[in-house]
Amino acid sequence: MAVEVIRTVSIVSGIGVFLAALLTLAERFLLNYGMCKITINNDRELEVKGGNHLLGSLLQNGIFIPSACGGRGSCGLCKVKVISGGGPLLSTETPYLTKEEQEDNIRLSCQVKVREDVAIEIPEELFSIREYTTTVEKIVDLTYDTKALYLRLKDGEELSFKAGQYVQIKVPQYGKVTEEVYRAYSIASSPLQKEMIKLIIRRVPHGICTTYIFDYLKEGDKLDLNGPHGDFFLRESDREMICIAGGSGLAPINSILYEIRDKNIRRKATFFFGCVEKRDLYYTDEMKAFEKQIPDFRFVPALSAPREADNWPGEVGLITEVVDRYITDGSGMEAYLCGSPGMIDACIQVLLQKGIPEDRIYYDKF
Amino acid sequence: MGISPFVIFFASIFTSNVLLTNFLGMCSYLSISKDLKSSLGLGEAVIFVMTVTSVLNYLVYQYILVPFELEYLRFIVFIIVIAAFVQLVEMILERFMPNLYYTLGIFLPLITVNCAILGVALFIVIREYNFLQSLAYGAGGGIGWTLAILALAGIRQKVDETKIPKGLQGAGFAMIVTGIMALAFIGFSGILAIQ
Numbered sequence: 001m002a003v004e005v006i007r008t009v010s011i012v013s014g015i016g017v018f019l020a021a022l023l024t025l026a027e028r029f030l031l032n033y034g035m036c037k038i039t040i041n042n043d044r045e046l047e048v049k050g051g052n053h054l055l056g057s058l059l060q061n062g063i064f065i066p067s068a069c070g071g072r073g074s075c076g077l078c079k080v081k082v083i084s085g086g087g088p089l090l091s092t093e094t095p096y097l098t099k100e101e102q103e104d105n106i107r108l109s110c111q112v113k114v115r116e117d118v119a120i121e122i123p124e125e126l127f128s129i130r131e132y133t134t135t136v137e138k139i140v141d142l143t144y145d146t147k148a149l150y151l152r153l154k155d156g157e158e159l160s161f162k163a164g165q166y167v168q169i170k171v172p173q174y175g176k177v178t179e180e181v182y183r184a185y186s187i188a189s190s191p192l193q194k195e196m197i198k199l200i201i202r203r204v205p206h207g208i209c210t211t212y213i214f215d216y217l218k219e220g221d222k223l224d225l226n227g228p229h230g231d232f233f234l235r236e237s238d239r240e241m242i243c244i245a246g247g248s249g250l251a252p253i254n255s256i257l258y259e260i261r262d263k264n265i266r267r268k269a270t271f272f273f274g275c276v277e278k279r280d281l282y283y284t285d286e287m288k289a290f291e292k293q294i295p296d297f298r299f300v301p302a303l304s305a306p307r308e309a310d311n312w313p314g315e316v317g318l319i320t321e322v323v324d325r326y327i328t329d330g331s332g333m334e335a336y337l338c339g340s341p342g343m344i345d346a347c348i349q350v351l352l353q354k355g356i357p358e359d360r361i362y363y364d365k366f
Numbered sequence: 367m368g369i370s371p372f373v374i375f376f377a378s379i380f381t382s383n384v385l386l387t388n389f390l391g392m393c394s395y396l397s398i399s400k401d402l403k404s405s406l407g408l409g410e411a412v413i414f415v416m417t418v419t420s421v422l423n424y425l426v427y428q429y430i431l432v433p434f435e436l437e438y439l440r441f442i443v444f445i446i447v448i449a450a451f452v453q454l455v456e457m458i459l460e461r462f463m464p465n466l467y468y469t470l471g472i473f474l475p476l477i478t479v480n481c482a483i484l485g486v487a488l489f490i491v492i493r494e495y496n497f498l499q500s501l502a503y504g505a506g507g508g509i510g511w512t513l514a515i516l517a518l519a520g521i522r523q524k525v526d527e528t529k530i531p532k533g534l535q536g537a538g539f540a541m542i543v544t545g546i547m548a549l550a551f552i553g554f555s556g557i558l559a560i561q
Contacts, residue, residue: 011434015426015443019450026454030461087464091471115464 036085039119048114054080055109064129064168065122066229068366070182071110078109085118131170131226132159136219137196142282145203146248148188149213150196151223158194159227161187163234163259164252164336164364167197167227171209174216183209184229186338186364188251190258202248232338232364234259239334239360241269242327244319244347246339250283252364253338261293268296270326274319274343275303278310300326319343320350330354337363369560371502374495377558378506384482385514386548391482395515396540398473405519407466408473409512413505415455415477416486419448420504423487424497437491444487452478482511493560518543 033050038057040046048057055071055078058064069075076096082105089097093108112118134151142148153159159167166186173180189198204210217223234256243253253271260267275281280303287299302315302322315322320343327333333356337344344363351361384390391412398408423444431437456474459467467474477483486507490500521543530539 007434008436008439011430011436012439012443012446015430016446019446023450023453023457026457030457088468090468 033115036114037117038114039117041121041124042119050114050116052114053110054082054086054107054112054114054118054120057114058109062131063122063126064131064226064229065109065126066129067110067168067182068184069110073108073111076108079106080109081105081121082107082112083119083121085114085116086112086120087115129226129229131224132157134197134223134225136217136221136223138219139213139217142200143280146280146282147201147203147214149199149201149217151199151225152196153194159197160194161191161197161228163187163191163255164232164362165228165230166232166252166364167199167225168229169199169209169213170224170226171212172224174212177208177212181208182226184366186230186232186249186252186255187228188254190262191255192258192262200248200251200254230364232336232362234336235334235362237334238267239332241267242323242330242333242335242351242356243269243271244274244323244335244337244339244343245271246274246319246343247280249338249340249343249364249366251338253336254283254286256336257287257290257294257297260297261290266295269294270298270300272319272323272326273299273301274322274339275301277303277306278312318346320346323347324350324354327351327354330356333360335361335363337361339365341365369499371498373558374499374560375502375506377560378503379510379513380551380554381558382560383510383514383551384486384507385511386544386551388482388485390485391480391511394473394476394480395511395518395544396537399515399519399522399540401523402516402519404470404473405515406512407470408477409508409515410466411455411470411474411477412480412482412511413508415448415452416483416508416511417501417505419444419451419483420486420490420500420507421497422447422451424490424495424500427491440488440491441484444484448483448487449478482507514544514547517547 035047036050038046038048046061055065065078067078073092090111093111096108097106132153134153137150137152140148166184168182168184171181185199187197188200201210201213203214245253250273281301291297291299300315302319303312304318306312330351335351335356337347344365348361385395399405426443426447431440486504490503495503
């Protein structure tokens with residue numbers, strides 16, 4: 001009996017061992033692409049290990065392609081022009097690329113695998129994006145679910161950015177999260193203050209990054225980030241400004257207000273800040289201070305569903321309704337929007353109706 | 367069993383079509399048959415995997431399981447062999463035919479659990495085929511399966527624009543078409559019979 005069991009087990013195991021060995025060898029020889037060369041803008045050359053995604057291979061070499069989703073193929077931001085190599089266009093990319101982009105060999109770098117020598121073109125300014133290691137100076141509670149994170153750069157280092165731009169935080173492996181991920185957050189501090197930046201982070205239930213920041217990160221810890229990214233920033237003009245933000249969308253507007261204050265920019269500006277109820281509001285005192293420091297600046301907080309206990313004296317209603325009440329003729333105005341896609345799309349509709357031209361509505365959806 | 371491999375080959379395509387007479391491999395047949403291109407891609411993969419695994423499984427059965435009197439272990443062994451082979455094919459495609467690899471996507475690994483593949487391997491054992499008969503049956507079975515999915519995909523593409531009652535759209539309609547196709551294939555059964 002025992003002999004029979006041993007024989008049976010060893011024969012079946014033997015078949016399994018043989019097949020496993022075969023597959024291991026195949027993996028070793030078939031999926032080993034050796035070193036591949038990435039040529040960037042006909043100028044720089046990188047040697048990378050083949051078989052990985054282009055986005056990650058570039059990242060390892062200090063070239064940061066903007067990506068909000070961290071390489072999952074859901075944000076469509078990491079577009080690069082692939083001149084040669086890179087294989088056929090994949091069905092995972094087509095939803096994010098227009099016909100013109102497809103004809104122009106634009107690809108999503110998080111989907112393209114480096115299996116051979118590849119030549120790509122990327123905007124020169126991406127080279128100025130760098131990785132910084134910062135120290136968490138302090139973490140401040142702003143509301144029950146929103147924190148301000150003050151990050152100090154290393155001595156002698158500076159992060160130069162335009163007010164409104166964002167950085168990507170690298171979340172290391174922690175707890176059950178086995179992979180590093182990157183998440184984008186707007187800088188809330190003044191662009192004149194380059195040795196320390198402030199981020200405003202609102203908790204996302206079960207979010208990989210916000211869980212890390214809320215439950216794991218302590219003052220004094222190191223945090224890696226890269227940036228600055230983004231084309232949402234204060235434009236030079238003297239038009240009247242409308243700023244609209246919801247929740248943690250206040251961050252880039254905060255930075256823009258610092259710039260206006262610190263550079264003595266003379267512009268009429270109104271900032272509409274939409275929240276659900278009073279416990280979601282923060283920085284009301286700071287905004288009141290801006291009203292004193294910046295001539296012609298007005299802060300309009302609005303609650304969409306204040307509680308009885310809130311005793312809210314201010315504006316009530318969806319932010320779009322409040323904006324609708326305040327603006328009559330928008331033809332000479334410029335708008336800066338930051339918030340959820342739903343909020344931004346709804347606001348754009350209202351602003352267009354008010355006569356603000358589409359090319360003067362700048363926004364940052366998250 | 368003295369049936370000529372040629373007879374088995376043609377019979378497994380037409381009269382004893384593994385899909386239309388045994389109704390094996392229905393899940394991918396119903397879900398991937400929305401357009402001709404991916405049906406053909408999947409069909410090619412099935413032909414290849416079915417042909418090779420039926421031969422491999424025949425050899426494993428005849429030269430390992432039978433001598434050691436372990437015939438009763440054939441399910442687990444056949445499935446390991448099929449899974450390993452699909453894995454190998456996936457690696458080969460990724461390396462040498464990335465285009466096809468991306469077109470097939472998730473369908474390729476799903477072939478591992480395509481019951482038509484295991485079904486063919488088991489029929490070979492039950493009907494006591496020899497090597498050439500197994501080869502013919504594996505290849506014919508794959509081609510027959512592909513023929514059936516291509517026919518269904520073609521019909522589904524054609525009727526895409528017609529009005530189908532709501533309750534019958536999608537899988538319901540595909541089942542009716544499959545039933546009628548199976549009837550049509552029975553028409554061939556007078557010509558050849560292997561079971």
